[in-house]
Amino acid sequence: MKLYEMLRKAQEPKGYHFNRDRELVWDLLAALLLNRERYGYRCCHCRLAAGDRDRDRDIICPCAYREADIRQYGSCYCNIYVTHAWN
Numbered sequence: 001m002k003l004y005e006m007l008r009k010a011q012e013p014k015g016y017h018f019n020r021d022r023e024l025v026w027d028l029l030a031a032l033l034l035n036r037e038r039y040g041y042r043c044c045h046c047r048l049a050a051g052d053r054d055r056d057r058d059i060i061c062p063c064a065y066r067e068a069d070i071r072q073y074g075s076c077y078c079n080i081y082v083t084h085a086w087n
């Protein structure tokens with residue numbers, strides 16, 4: 001998947017890895033793409049979107065909570081992004 005490779009190249013050097021469960025990652029990326037069609041931006045599929053870009057700014061993937069969640073739990077809320085150690 002083109003989006004997977006694009007994001008992997010951009011995020012891995014920053015320490016954000018995709019979950020090694022590829023099937024889960026495909027499903028989550030497909031859901032993000034569906035949200036892009038639905039709202040015009042890739043808002044998080046694990047959260048309730050308002051449908052307004054400004055109000056949803058914090059939940060556009062990668063969301064504003066990813067860094068703190070990865071630091072604390074080793075994964076983002078949806079488990080798409082994880083640390084190397086988590087994998």
Ligand code: SF4
Nearest residue numbers: 044061063076077078
């Ligand atoms: S980084 Fe994870 S929790 Fe945040 S928007 Fe993306 S998939 Fe959802």
